Amino acid sequence: MIDGIYTLANDVVYDQLVALLNSIEANAGRKIPVCIIPYNEKLDKVKAEVATRDNVTLFEDYASINYWDNFATQVWKNYPRAQKTWRQWGFSELYELPMHRKFCVLDGPFEKFIYFDADTLLMGPLDYVYEKLDHYDWVTNDFQYKSNLDYIFDGSENLMQQVFPVDNLQSHIFCAGWFAAKKNILSPEILASLQEKLQSGEADVMAFIAPDQSLFNYIVLRSGISYYNFAYHHPDQVTGNHWSSKFDVVDNVLYDQGRRLTYLHYMSIGSSAFTKLCASEDINIPYREVFLHYRYLKSPETRPQSFKRPSLILKLQQNTTDFFKQKIANIKLNYRNFRDNLT
Incomplete structure (x- = not known):
């Protein structure tokens, strides 16, 4: 059985991708294969980077990519409330559609896997996560459950109770930027049933600020697969993962009150900030020296020596x-x- 890591990337997030790959190599504790799902076809830098790494591949199953592009398109194009709101916000009718390519993890080469958004740095070993997948189909480690439920689900109370007959729905939601799961846990029959339910009106439970996140949460909860969140059940085991928290830095690894983080997620910081920083522009991002350490871990001679305002x-x-x-x-x-x- 092959364990692996997936991420979603293109050339726009190249600097973040390199930092992520280097952090995996430095901190995973063992060699873990990584597969990059293409966000789009802007991949020249990504392909060149893949060619230099013997444990990194590019996901090229376009039957899977096309399936999930179509799946998400059908969900959101048949959701009038989302379409109306996105038009009023000035967004496209299929807002952030490529983000749904994360679902390709369900079809890829790894039997057990962990997905990382590209704006993430690995801080510690992952064996405890893979081991939990021996008992659960879907595993997370984040504090999304402490945020407003409306960011994930915002349907009427009656519809929410019909769709999700679970106790304490708030405790079940998760961030789609980092999760672990197993291959083929959702059969074609289950997916077809879910799509039918969504198109028959259940899509109205989903919020649409982060559409892929809403759809991930819907599919995991509605399918009834087993689910576990370390942060909810054991918050003291590995704490913290968002850049806005204050962590201690020891040898370019982050700690929260002496406990080593599993990962640091730079969510909500635009990729342009990292691109400018790596182009020697004086951009202030949290844990800047930590990011630069991993970005240039394998090419320290190219690291900027000074920064211009x-x-x-x-x-x-x-x-x-x-x-x-x-x-x-x-x-x-x-x-x-x-x-x-x-x-």
Whole structure:
């Protein structure tokens, strides 16, 4: 039985991808094969990087890619509330469709696997996660359950109770940026049944700020496969994973009150910040030296030795970008009221 790691990437996140691959090599405790699912066809740098690593491959099963592209398209194109909201926000009618290619992990070469978003650094061994998959179909280790349920599911109370007859739904939600599972846990018959349910009206339980995350949570919960979250059941085992927390750094590994993290996730920090940093621009990101350590672990001679401050024009551009990011953040923070105004 082959254990492995998946991630989703293209050339836009190249610097983050290299840092992730190096952190896996440095901290996994053993050699684990990695498979990169293509976000799109902008892959020149990614392919060149894969060619230098004997344990890294590119996912090339386009039957699987096309299946999941179509699956997600059918779900969201037949969900009027999502379509209406995305149009009002100025987004495309299939907002973040390529993110759903994460579902290809269910069809890939690994019998047991862990998925990492590319904006992640591995901090410690993963054997305890793979071992938990001997007892559960789906495993996570995050604190999404402490956030607002409306970011994942926001249907009416009656519909939510019909679709998810579980106690304490809040405790079952998870972040789709890091999870572990097993191959073929969802048969074609189960997937066809889920798609039918979604198209018959159950899609209305899903929020659409992060559509792939909502769909992942729906499929895991609605299918009834067994599920376990380390952070919920044993929060003291391995704590912390989000960059906004304050961790101690020892030899480029992060610790929370003496406990080694499993991973650090840079969610919500744009890829352009990492690209600019690696181009010698003085960009401040959390745990910057840790990121740079892993980004240039195998090529220290190319690491920037000094950093220049952005020009006035670049600062204005960044301020504009930050302005719009804040607008999106405000939409999320006021999402319940925004949703109610649509009905």
